[in-house]
Amino acid sequence: MSNRALSPRNWQVHPPALAPAYKTSRLRAPAQALIAMDPTTSELSGPTFGPAQIAASDSDLLQNHKTTGLPIGERIIVHGRVLDEQARPVPHTLVEIWQANASGRYRHVNDSYFAPLDPNFGGCGRTLTDQDGAFRFHTIKPGAYPWPNGPNSWRPAHIHFSVFGTAFAQRLITQMYFEGDPLLDLCPIYQAIPDPHAKARLVAPLDMETSEPFDSIAYRFDIVLRGACSTPFENRPEGN
Amino acid sequence: MTLPDPPKQETASQTAGPYVHIGLLPRMAGLALHPVELGRSLVGPETKDARITVTGCIHDGAGDRVRDAIIEVWQADGTGSLAGNDGFTGWGRVATDFDTGVFSFETIKPGCVLDAGGKVMAPHLCFWIVARGINMGLSTRMYFPQDSQAHETDPVLSGYVPRERRDTLIARREGDTYHFDIHLQGARETVFFDV
Numbered sequence: 227m228s229n230r231a232l233s234p235r236n237w238q239v240h241p242p243a244l245a246p247a248y249k250t251s252r253l254r255a256p257a258q259a260l261i262a263m264d265p266t267t268s269e270l271s272g273p274t275f276g277p278a279q280i281a282a283s284d285s286d287l288l289q290n291h292k293t294t295g296l297p298i299g300e301r302i303i304v305h306g307r308v309l310d311e312q313a314r315p316v317p318h319t320l321v322e323i324w325q326a327n328a329s330g331r332y333r334h335v336n337d338s339y340f341a342p343l344d345p346n347f348g349g350c351g352r353t354l355t356d357q358d359g360a361f362r363f364h365t366i367k368p369g370a371y372p373w374p375n376g377p378n379s380w381r382p383a384h385i386h387f388s389v390f391g392t393a394f395a396q397r398l399i400t401q402m403y404f405e406g407d408p409l410l411d412l413c414p415i416y417q418a419i420p421d422p423h424a425k426a427r428l429v430a431p432l433d434m435e436t437s438e439p440f441d442s443i444a445y446r447f448d449i450v451l452r453g454a455c456s457t458p459f460e461n462r463p464e465g466n
Numbered sequence: 467m468t469l470p471d472p473p474k475q476e477t478a479s480q481t482a483g484p485y486v487h488i489g490l491l492p493r494m495a496g497l498a499l500h501p502v503e504l505g506r507s508l509v510g511p512e513t514k515d516a517r518i519t520v521t522g523c524i525h526d527g528a529g530d531r532v533r534d535a536i537i538e539v540w541q542a543d544g545t546g547s548l549a550g551n552d553g554f555t556g557w558g559r560v561a562t563d564f565d566t567g568v569f570s571f572e573t574i575k576p577g578c579v580l581d582a583g584g585k586v587m588a589p590h591l592c593f594w595i596v597a598r599g600i601n602m603g604l605s606t607r608m609y610f611p612q613d614s615q616a617h618e619t620d621p622v623l624s625g626y627v628p629r630e631r632r633d634t635l636i637a638r639r640e641g642d643t644y645h646f647d648i649h650l651q652g653a654r655e656t657v658f659f660d661v
Binding site: 234235236237239240241242243245248250251252253254255256257258260261262263265266267268269271272273275279281284290291309311312313320322323324326332333334335336337348349350352386388394395397398399400401415416418419421423424425427428448449450451452453 | 474475476477478479480481482483484485486487488489490492495496497499500502504505526527528530532534538540541542548555556557564579580581582587590592594596597598599600601602603604605621622625626627650651652655656657658659660661
């Protein structure tokens with residue numbers, strides 16, 4: 227548990243609750259402004275997880291739902307670090323991911339898209355960051371898929387990420403996208419983010435250094451959680 | 467003197483989408499992949515405090531029940547400690563039912579939590595709600611109706627929430643069951659916090 231006060235959220239980097247082009251947000255966005263409060267001990271603490279709950283194999287989506295063989299699709303490595311706003315690593319924190327298979331279909335009872343399920347792919351994984359805040363998943367590249375937002379709406383390929391941090395007030399769910407995807411320009415969920423730099427940071431670049439020759443292409447995705455306020459230095463007039 | 471690098475910007479939030487269950491509660495989505503579903507129970511067999519049930523619905527702006535939401539709960543134990551003990555984790559994860567839209571979980575009633583500076587907070591549960599159509603997880607709190615005296619001095623309820631909206635954060639009691647309905651929009655819109 228951390229007792230450090232957190233820095234305020236930068237709302238410019240987050241999509242507004244109401245993003246009219248994303249139809250479902252119209253009835254699900256609070257109409258009244260959020261009430262700003264200083265986080266209390268309740269929000270500055272949060273759950274912790276350990277290796278007793280998370281198996282090392284949980285981060286290998288090529289293996290964790292295998293029945294008859296390997297999943298179909300481009301084999302990829304997705305790796306990165308969880309940091310705070312001062313670029314300090316967030317170690318031993320839980321990272322959970324979920325995604326569609328290579329044909330754009332989720333293994334979910336409510337997904338009715340007629341693209342095939344892959345008997346060897348579950349589409350979910352989890353891991354703990356190491357002492358440097360680093361995480362790594364082995365999976366397949368998800369496919370794009372249609373969704374009923376408009377007459378011809380397609381989600382860009384993406385992987386959902388859920389991250390805890392050390393404080394409940396750092397809790398974050400986001401989506402990682404892939405470099406070069408033309409559907410990004412057309413996606414109202416992605417385009418709801420007002421700040422172009424914040425948008426760009428959700429797009430994972432190709433990382434040939436981490437790619438495994440004749441095996442898997444790598445993408446790098448760093449996640450920054452809101453961080454603790456830095457300590458002001460009395461002897462430094464410019465602040466901290 | 468070398469100044470530290472400027473702070474990095476936090477990562478943008480995105481909706482959890484309609485298939486959030488395969489990531490966070492895979493068994494509910496029909497995926498028996500992990501032996502342990504994280505957050506499925508807050509209490510263990512050795513937890514001494516008496517059990518309570520918390521149940522409710524999340525309503526959208528049309529009054530319809532949101533049937534694809536996930537709620538995470540974070541709370542203190544009966545002594546007001548957030549550290550967890552006696553098999554009590556303080557953290558739970560629950561989804562609204564695909565058919566009925568109802569969520570329900572078993573826990574214990576928390577004690578008063580001390581905030582920094584010694585301020586006493588009335589017993590409360592922290593809620594964090596994600597779903598399709600919610601671009602960023604919504605933070606709110608549930609308080610207990612029998613603690614009305616403590617509510618008057620609670621630093622959050624009395625310190626930030628306008629009096630006319632406080633009852634949106636107070637559950638309705640029925641024996642050991644507490645009903646807590648959440649309204650995303652409308653006349654009874656629940657108070658959500660920028661924590």
